[in-house]
Amino acid sequence: MDLEVLQENLSKALSITSRFVSSRAQLPVLANILLRGDKTKLILSATNLETSASISLGAKIKEDGELTIPAKNFFEIVSNLNSGTIHLISEKESLRITGSGFTGRISGMNASDFPKVPQIIKKDESIDLSKTKFLNALPQVSFAASSDEGRPILTGILFILSKKNLSLVATDGFRLSKKTINLEKAGREIKIVIPKNILLEVSRVGEENENILLGVKEKEKQIVFGLDNLILSSRVLEGEFPDFEKIIPKNSSVKVRVDKEEFLRAVKLSSVFARDSANIVKIKIMKDSIKLSAESSQVGNQETVIDAKINTEGPELVEGEISFNYKFLEDFLRAVTGEEVVMEFNNASSPGVFTDPKDPNFLHLIMPVKVQT
Amino acid sequence: MDIDKISTWNDALQSIKVSVSSAIFSTWFSQTHIAEIIPTDERFLIEIGCNSSFVKNTIETRYFGLVQDTLTKILGKPCDLTFVIKNVPSQKEAGSKTITPLFEIKEERLDEEFTNILLRARIRPGHTFENFAVSSSNQMAHAAAEAVAQSPGKAYNPLFIWGGVGVGKTHLMVSVAHEVLKKGSETKVYFCTGEDFTNDIVEGIRNKTTQAFRNKYRKLDILLVDDIQFIAGKDSVQEEFFHTFNAVTSAGGQIILTSDKPPSEISKLEERLRSRFEAGLIVDIAPPDFELRCAITQIKSKEKGLALEMDQVQLIASNLESARKIEGFLVNLLTQIKIKKVPLTNELIETSLGKGVETNGKMAKKTPEEIFDTVSKYYQIGKRVLLGDSRARPIARPRQILMYLLRTELQMPFEEVGRLIGGRDHSTVMHAVNKITSLASTDVQIREDILGIKNKI
Numbered sequence: 001m002d003l004e005v006l007q008e009n010l011s012k013a014l015s016i017t018s019r020f021v022s023s024r025a026q027l028p029v030l031a032n033i034l035l036r037g038d039k040t041k042l043i044l045s046a047t048n049l050e051t052s053a054s055i056s057l058g059a060k061i062k063e064d065g066e067l068t069i070p071a072k073n074f075f076e077i078v079s080n081l082n083s084g085t086i087h088l089i090s091e092k093e094s095l096r097i098t099g100s101g102f103t104g105r106i107s108g109m110n111a112s113d114f115p116k117v118p119q120i121i122k123k124d125e126s127i128d129l130s131k132t133k134f135l136n137a138l139p140q141v142s143f144a145a146s147s148d149e150g151r152p153i154l155t156g157i158l159f160i161l162s163k164k165n166l167s168l169v170a171t172d173g174f175r176l177s178k179k180t181i182n183l184e185k186a187g188r189e190i191k192i193v194i195p196k197n198i199l200l201e202v203s204r205v206g207e208e209n210e211n212i213l214l215g216v217k218e219k220e221k222q223i224v225f226g227l228d229n230l231i232l233s234s235r236v237l238e239g240e241f242p243d244f245e246k247i248i249p250k251n252s253s254v255k256v257r258v259d260k261e262e263f264l265r266a267v268k269l270s271s272v273f274a275r276d277s278a279n280i281v282k283i284k285i286m287k288d289s290i291k292l293s294a295e296s297s298q299v300g301n302q303e304t305v306i307d308a309k310i311n312t313e314g315p316e317l318v319e320g321e322i323s324f325n326y327k328f329l330e331d332f333l334r335a336v337t338g339e340e341v342v343m344e345f346n347n348a349s350s351p352g353v354f355t356d357p358k359d360p361n362f363l364h365l366i367m368p369v370k371v372q373t
Numbered sequence: 374m375d376i377d378k379i380s381t382w383n384d385a386l387q388s389i390k391v392s393v394s395s396a397i398f399s400t401w402f403s404q405t406h407i408a409e410i411i412p413t414d415e416r417f418l419i420e421i422g423c424n425s426s427f428v429k430n431t432i433e434t435r436y437f438g439l440v441q442d443t444l445t446k447i448l449g450k451p452c453d454l455t456f457v458i459k460n461v462p463s464q465k466e467a468g469s470k471t472i473t474p475l476f477e478i479k480e481e482r483l484d485e486e487f488t489n490i491l492l493r494a495r496i497r498p499g500h501t502f503e504n505f506a507v508s509s510s511n512q513m514a515h516a517a518a519e520a521v522a523q524s525p526g527k528a529y530n531p532l533f534i535w536g537g538v539g540v541g542k543t544h545l546m547v548s549v550a551h552e553v554l555k556k557g558s559e560t561k562v563y564f565c566t567g568e569d570f571t572n573d574i575v576e577g578i579r580n581k582t583t584q585a586f587r588n589k590y591r592k593l594d595i596l597l598v599d600d601i602q603f604i605a606g607k608d609s610v611q612e613e614f615f616h617t618f619n620a621v622t623s624a625g626g627q628i629i630l631t632s633d634k635p636p637s638e639i640s641k642l643e644e645r646l647r648s649r650f651e652a653g654l655i656v657d658i659a660p661p662d663f664e665l666r667c668a669i670t671q672i673k674s675k676e677k678g679l680a681l682e683m684d685q686v687q688l689i690a691s692n693l694e695s696a697r698k699i700e701g702f703l704v705n706l707l708t709q710i711k712i713k714k715v716p717l718t719n720e721l722i723e724t725s726l727g728k729g730v731e732t733n734g735k736m737a738k739k740t741p742e743e744i745f746d747t748v749s750k751y752y753q754i755g756k757r758v759l760l761g762d763s764r765a766r767p768i769a770r771p772r773q774i775l776m777y778l779l780r781t782e783l784q785m786p787f788e789e790v791g792r793l794i795g796g797r798d799h800s801t802v803m804h805a806v807n808k809i810t811s812l813a814s815t816d817v818q819i820r821e822d823i824l825g826i827k828n829k830i
Contacts, residue, residue, distance in 0.1 A: 027400040049400070049427045115427040116434075173475050220426040221458040235425045238460050242476050351475060367475045 001065030
């Protein structure tokens with residue numbers, strides 16, 4: 001392999017791919033990045049056997065070839081070089097790097113030991129995820145996914161693809177977030193659970209790319225994201241996602257509409273004391289306002305009253321108070337884009353429904369905290 | 374031949390471990406398993422499950438020969454390998470049992486919600502297919518009802534169930550609604566009696582809200598009318614029902630009716646209604662036989678938390694002929710046990726049965742003479758012989774049955790029974806009543822005799 005590549009391009013590509021190198025690889029080759037010079041392109045690939053990344057960048061190739069070299073060392077060297085042309089030459093199992101006065105040699109390993117990483121995505125077999133809508137929807141859902149590895153299926157986000165729509169659902173068992181976006185092109189019907197991590201990567205790098213393609217390899221239990229010249233892959237989570245449709249309340253006895261900023265401020269205020277008492281903030285519904293209160297036996301107590309539009313459909317108002325984990329409320333309020341939020345309750349032991357009146361495709365459920373009285 | 378997949382693979386892994394470095398082994402092989410072994414004539418087809426496509430590709434391209442050789446050595450026959458991506462089965466289940474709060478209350482809340490739905494449809498929650506006992510007497514009706522529950526509006530429309538009191542018509546009808554609502558709570562179901570229907574119309578006419586009445590009934594997916602015979606002879610009600618019937622069925626809705634008679638025998642029923650009823654399926658339910666009554670007794674006692682032995686169940690079932698009586702008796706028994714704090718014994722059941730179950734005075738109108746006549750006619754024994762001194766069994770048994778009936782049906786005191794049966798001692802009567810009570814649970818002949826006589830009274 002003998003090629004020339006621009007430092008800016010290589011450094012950027014390495015910053016993405018090096019995140020996919022396994023940090024504690026038992027197999028040394030997995031700590032490496034695969035470099036492949038192919039006609040006009042330099043392709044960098046990395047994998048940790050769960051996920052993989054492969055990026056291709058334009059280069060001047062004098063001689064094709066491939067080699068793997070330790071990701072960490074290579075990235076550190078490249079990122080500290082001056083911008084400009086870098087010359088990479090493979091010499092047996094090591095790589096010579098020259099550029100702007102620097103000369104170095106890193107010993108690597110034979111490329112044949114490196115696992116096969118998906119490097120292409122077939123356009124006609126993949127689904128176009130309407131980039132802007134998808135990237136806006138992801139953060140509204142992903143925060144609700146669990147980080148508890150004890151129940152792996154909940155650490156993923158459920159993708160329900162239908163003819164025209166894509167629904168994203170995530171839950172950690174205490175709250176649930178669901179967002180539906182419509183796709184421009186019709187796809188096939190698929191239901192898969194995709195790990196949260198790969199989606200975070202997609203949203204991190206997706207902004208700069210033209211479009212986001214999703215390919216599903218059902219037989220291999222793998223999904224592939226195509227972001228222009230970057231191909232990301234991940235395994236699909238196996239298991240049964242909880243039947244979330246059933247727990248979405250169909251009706252409610254009281255509907256509360258409040259200003260988002262005001263409510264967020266009240267939640268933040270309550271957190272001062274709620275932090276010390278199991279994160280509990282109590283919401284009391286009154287005639288045309290709601291009262292948030294929190295108390296801690298050691299630190300003190302507080303309450304905030306904010307104006308609200310209350311609609312009761314049942315004959316009587318909800319009696320007493322409903323307690324929530326303030327962190328869940330805060331997470332939801334940060335995810336909402338509109339200026340107002342609507343909350344619907346039935347009683348203190350059934351999930352509250354949180355919606356954005358301007359966005360009928362977004363739905364959030366939070367389970368109240370059971371308070372012993 | 375059955376080969377233990379786990380131990381085979383463990384053996385194979387042990388020997389692979391020797392051939393490759395530990396890093397390679399733990400990276401590629403530690404998460405694999407044998408998904409399936411299919412033995413063919415001379416070979417084995419082995420499917421190896423890998424946890425990701427990377428593992429699959431690597432083993433398939435680099436270690437195929439090694440795995441194949443190892444497995445061939447262990448199994449003693451040539452092996453063919455295929456690879457799939459599958460998690461190790463035991464890992465899949467781990468942790469999935471913990472229920473998180475959002476999903477935990479689901480059941481409870483659904484139950485509550487479901488009860489509300491049932492209440493809205495005016496359906497009694499306790500009546501389901503699960504607690505409906507089936508035997509030859511109601512098998513047909515049960516099968517028809519299940520078919521209707523499977524595909525309402527399509528199987529049999531209308532379903533017309535008829536039979537005597539307390540045979541389970543209403544229970545069956547409500548079970549259908551229950552089953553349908555369980556599948557989809559959106560279905561519009563309404564249960565009413567023939568009389569409710571009549572009252573609703575009367576109300577509608579009086580308050581000039583017949584439109585509301587029509588909206589209520591004509592847009593239903595399933596309409597259940599109990600005791601439809603009550604609308605017979607009421608012209609405007611029949612007319613309204615006729616239109617309701619047409620509206621519901623033409624929209625693909627299901628109608629289920631119950632009555633105490635088949636449509637052909639309901640007098641003053643309009644011809645057009647009769648023909649419509651007859652167009653569906655008409656099934657009858659006969660009074661429960663002994664085995665069915667046993668099953669009913671068991672179901673009901675379980676519901677009430679009463680632990681009955683099999684012989685006690687038979688004792689009760691043989692002495693009481695309808696499901697309602699059995700229920701009433703069990704309530705009575707439970708109260709006695711709770712209030713008097715006496716243990717549940719065969720004696721307690723026998724004495725309670727001996728006293729007879731409280732009836733609404735219908736039986737009390739019968740005179741002892743009528744019972745005398747029926748018994749002597751049934752056994753073809755002269756009255757004088759029956760009350761005489763003969764102790765021969767063909768005479769004595771009917772006499773005991775007579776005493777049993779006088780005691781249980783008319784609630785006469787022992788002394789009085791003794792006086793009527795040729796001036797016998799009250800202890801003789803007590804003995805006779807106990808004897809028949811226990812015989813009825815074991816002797817089919819006696820059971821049939823008692824039933825036959827009771828039917829004739």
